[in-house]
Amino acid sequence: MFERIAELAIRRSRLVLVVAVVAVALMGAAGSGAFTKLLGGGFDDPASQSTRAGKVIDEKFGGETNLVLLVRAADGRIDTPAAKESGRSLVADLKEEKNLANVVSYWDTGSADLRSRDGRQTMVLAHVKGDETQQQENARDLLDTYTGSYKNTLTVQAGGGAAVGGDMSQQVVDDLVLAETVAVPLTLVLLLFVFGSVVAALLPLAIALIAIMGSFAQLSFLGSVTDVSVSATNLTTALGLGLGIDYALLMISRFREQLAAGAGVDDAVRQTVNTAGRTVAFSAATVAAALAALLVFPQYFLRSFGYAGVGVVALAAIGTLFVMPALLKVLGHRVNSGRLPWVKPGHTGTRASLWGRLARTVMRRPALTALPVLAVLLLAAIPLLGITFGTPDERVLPEGAESRQVAAALRENFNGSDDAALHVVIDQPLKQAPLAAYATRLSRLDGVVRVETSAGTYAEGGSAADGPGNAALGRPDAQRISVVSSLPPRSDQAQSLVDEVRAVTPPAGSLPLVGGVDAELVDSKDSISGRLPIAVALVALTTFVLLFLFTGSVVQPLRALALNVISLGATLGVMTWIFQDGHFSSLLGFSAQPMEVSMTVLMFCIAFGLSMDYEVFVTSRIKELHDLGEDNESAVANGLGHTGRIVTAAACLLAVSFFAFGTSKISFMQMFGLGSGLAILIDAVAVRGVLVPAAMRLLGRSAWYAPGFLRTVHGRFGLGEGGPAPAPGAAAEPPYAEHSTRV
Template identity: 75%
Template sequence: MFERIAELTVRRPKLVLVVAGLLVVLMGVLGAGAFGKLLSGGGFDDSASESTRAKQVIDKKFGGETNLVLLVRAPDGGVDGPAAKQGGQTLVADLKKEKHLDNVISYWDAGIPELRSKDGRQAMVLAHVKGDDSERAENVKGILEHYTGRYGPGLTIRAGGAGAVGDELSEQVVKDLVLAEAIAVPLTLLLLLVVFGSVVAALLPLVIGTVAVVGTFAELAVLGGLTDVSVFAINLTTALGLGLGIDYALLMISRFREHLAAGAEVDEAVRHTVRTAGRTVAFSAATVAAALASLLVFPQFFLRSFAYAGVGVIIVAAVATLFVMPALLALLGHRVNSGRMPWARFDRPASARTPLWGRIAGTVMRRPALTAIPVLAVLLLAASPLLGITFGTADERVLPEDAQSREVSAALRADFDGNDAAAVHIVVDGPVTEGPLAAYASELSRHRDVVRVATSTGTYIGGRPAAPGAGNPALGRPDAQRIDVVSALAPKSDAAQDLVADVRAVTPPPGTHPLVSGTDAELVDSKDSIGGRLPLAIALVAVTTFLLLFLFTGSVVQPLRALLLNMISLGAALGAMTWMFQDGHLASLFGFTPQPMDTSMTVLMFCIAFGLSMDYEVFVLSRIKELHDEGKDTESAVVDGLGHTGRIVSAAAALLAVSFFAFGTAEISFMQMFGMGTGLAILIDAIAVRGVLVPVAMRLLGRSAWYAPGPLRRFHDRFGLSEGGPAPAAAPKPPVGAVIEKDTAGV
């Protein structure tokens, strides 16, 4: 296959580029509508969980759960003053006329004391915004634009609740993306100039990255019209598309230049580049795609969206690298070095082998214990915070402290008795008589953390009815009952999650099967859903990685060694993020609020960082295997292999890390964690693992590093692939006028 690709790109380079250009234009037109088809919120829940099924019943029979809270502040007279009361009643009447709102409840019309603040200056208006995730986002935006701010005779309105949080998240993610790209792209271009030493060579990786991003936008636009896709997939598309495009192009250009420096003709250099580096790119893409495809086992469309984006961008980047890059190199030839930077020198031959990385590898293999033990100690220390890791889901605390929805949530906890917006909702999908319903609600209200329990027939506090006629008729239907359990616990705290378990354990009315929902129930169910499928995802990643590396190397030991070292580096990166974002270190410097690690983002970071680690594993191992197949012993193959690939891997890691570290400037804390954690994992893998632990492991394994049982060895001899191939014919000296690169990057 690679031979045919090489021949096509050498013989018909202009045709390949014309076809590629037309496809990019078509993908650009299609991808321009991606943002409009992606969902700005939601996607963290399992559609089959109890809390989701409860929400569906509440939506169908009770007009939906509260997802919008309007916090109304009155002037000096308080919310009971004549002017404030009249203004509040007018506000509620206007809200009830809104076609996109349902279940509008307020202090002024419902007379519920708990909807008034302790100082009497503020009151809550609760509502449910209708529509699916996409429609709800638009509906929330319209409501907020019309009602927040100054209203009526001196009233001031601020918005909170899940709907308002989602609206601010969707706006902030776009701002964060623009800022991250504004930082990453110029810095990446500067680094490319340093690495390549010429303008033309530096621009080629950006071509591949652009094609990858545009192609993936087109894919997301199509998928967004067929299924739910999160807008956060855009962030991964830009970071991974640019990064992988650079990685793959860097490998191809470096190998092409190496063959030119050896005196090969341009066409033969292109052919050998495709047969060797092209094969490595294909295998590397397969390993990264396998890691990201494991996200498809999770039911949350937030995680599945990253699988769609990640696998798509990898495939497009790899295909562009295999076809577009060789065609460009065939046309450019020695002009790939045009636009030489002042610090670069191409005036004398130089080996493609980087002495620094070769010396490091040699030192490490001569003194494996002396070099490995300090590195392992540091990595294990970095991983140690994982012993105390806890998990949660995104809420208003991921936003900046001055975000309106976050300020409202803080006010609800501090200024009101109980938090109606974060109540535990119980729904009984069937008829329930008054006596059993009262007994059930009374038992629920006896819980030490429950402030009150509201039903259609009464409100219960401490096991007793609060007052005659204190029920809310809107909570009852002939064929269903809804029960709201209000506590003063901090939403998503351990105590709030324990309350959900206790509520579910209470014996229900005979013949009923209550379903429990609410913010804390959704968190409990989300953690259970992800935790239950995580072993399957890890198993799929491990098995596919093992199979691919076996096909690549013919060894059963190399895949196991790679999996073990990758887990060490990932543990260090995840531990460092736990130390920061959960334990609160450096919080003031980066401006985030410490909280439990976001379950979805932690899983996402693990899968992406693992895939990218395998990317560099393939880069290094392919060259070591090639040299070993040529007859070199393991030590020489490792030293020379790292000498040839060390600069490529370190440069690629630095460039890719920049794309992810740029998200450290984000205002959304889980995007900060994702970007900084992934960038750190990339650098740890490229420097500590590839530079030290891989040579140490190969030294200790010796000849057994290439072991495989006889049947598997024969299987690999027949079906396996490696970066072999005939070497290009060398000329006694370069063609007249050619330029030979001297390695000046040192990255």
């Protein structure tokens, strides 16, 4: 196959480039409408109890409270005549808004629960209509109109889920612009230093353009047929640029190496495609397999990253395999044009004696050099023993964000917040007596301040007020119960309360559904933890199979998986130590809180995939030299000598793109960027530079072991660099007894 690709590039290079230009233009046109089809949110399991409860509330009760206006009297208490008049006018205006429903205020109901303890503030509750994206857009329009000073007697601030989501979305956009402003110029400068010539440095951008444009077209199509998160576009841009650089760097380096060795352009293209091209194909398969594991999760936020990730990897590989050889054929020796002044003529190969010397040093004393590195990585992983998980709330925003300030005021000055209440829904007719009895049982739970129903309000096991309840909570065919607690939202105690509410005996014949922010957190964690073993098993299995087909060894995949687990454990441990335990919080400007569960899973899959990307880069060259007859030690040292510079350069370039997210003011974006960048550098330096040669030296010739029947399978189906696999049963290398293992 790779020979045919090379011949196509050589014989029809200009046609291939013309087709590529047309394809990019068409994909760009198709992908231009992607943003109008993509959605916000997507963190919840659509089959969970909390999601089903939310749907019933939307359909039969006009929606949950997702907007809280915190209203302060400019001078004195909110009960003054001037404040009352302005407040009623504000509420009347809000009720006229077509995108609002269920507007509830203290001035309408007289409920003391909507008034602060000092009497200077009050809450106005409402539901912003639409899906999560529409809610954020509608909330933004409403807040532009109503927040700030109102008739010089009131000051209005906005909080609640819709306002928090709007603040997050806007902050993410601002942060991404800043990150790209930092990352793109740095990447271009580094490309010039890595390649040493202007022409070679610009070639990876062509592959990145193909991958990004194609992925946007893919997301536009998928957005027409299923739910896709708008956040997937961020991965498309970052990963498209990163993999375009990685794959192009490998191809261009091998091509220039062949030219420097005296090969003609056509032969250089053939050898490049047959070796580096084969590596790119297997590398892309391993990265895609890791990202495809995200498709097992029901949350469309995670599935969307699976769609985008697999698509961008496939397109980057296709562009590299077909377009890059055609570009190299057309350019020929001009690939070195625009050479920078400090680059000496002829120094265009990839051989890096530093990495070769490091590998030989490690293999002379494998245990002595590897054990300190392992100790540091395992020490870094220790914080994982205390890891906890959460979902995004207002605390991920900067302290100055208005919605975060409102949330803090509600916790400090009010007796429980309806915005953070648990919403119990009974989607069937229910008489008042059993409803009252059920609400009474709920009100006895620890931490519950009050339970509001259409039959009345209950607290501490009894009725909290005389007279009828809130008629808006009852329907002929359904009942809604609001369980308001004094517990901090998303705390361990609040999550325990969800389980306690669900355990309370319901009215006979009824099946209550429990929703609300804390219920959504519990359900999201349960959903992801339930699917995580499946995802991990799929990643491990597909990686093992692909690396076996690539190397013909069952030991190499196991060695790669073990080292990957260690490096990822260290990365996640450091991120837990920083973002959950709060170290460097003042420097980075975030508030410590549990690890965001979706972003942690996403970071794991991306870091795992990219680690296997570099694994294939290194192992491919080692195997190529091994198959040519070099002994294990020489193959490892020379293989790292050839690929060490490529892997290090690719890792640094990609890490810059991720580290740029460290400038974000959203804490989970900081965590994702810093964690992904750190994982890439740990893998490229500690794992590839030290642990791989140490492991290969200790394993000796057993590093290439496979049972006889699997050697037969590999001999028939396997693909490796440098030509067909060795014949089944052939010796992997001469006996290794002459090499002693010294500590």
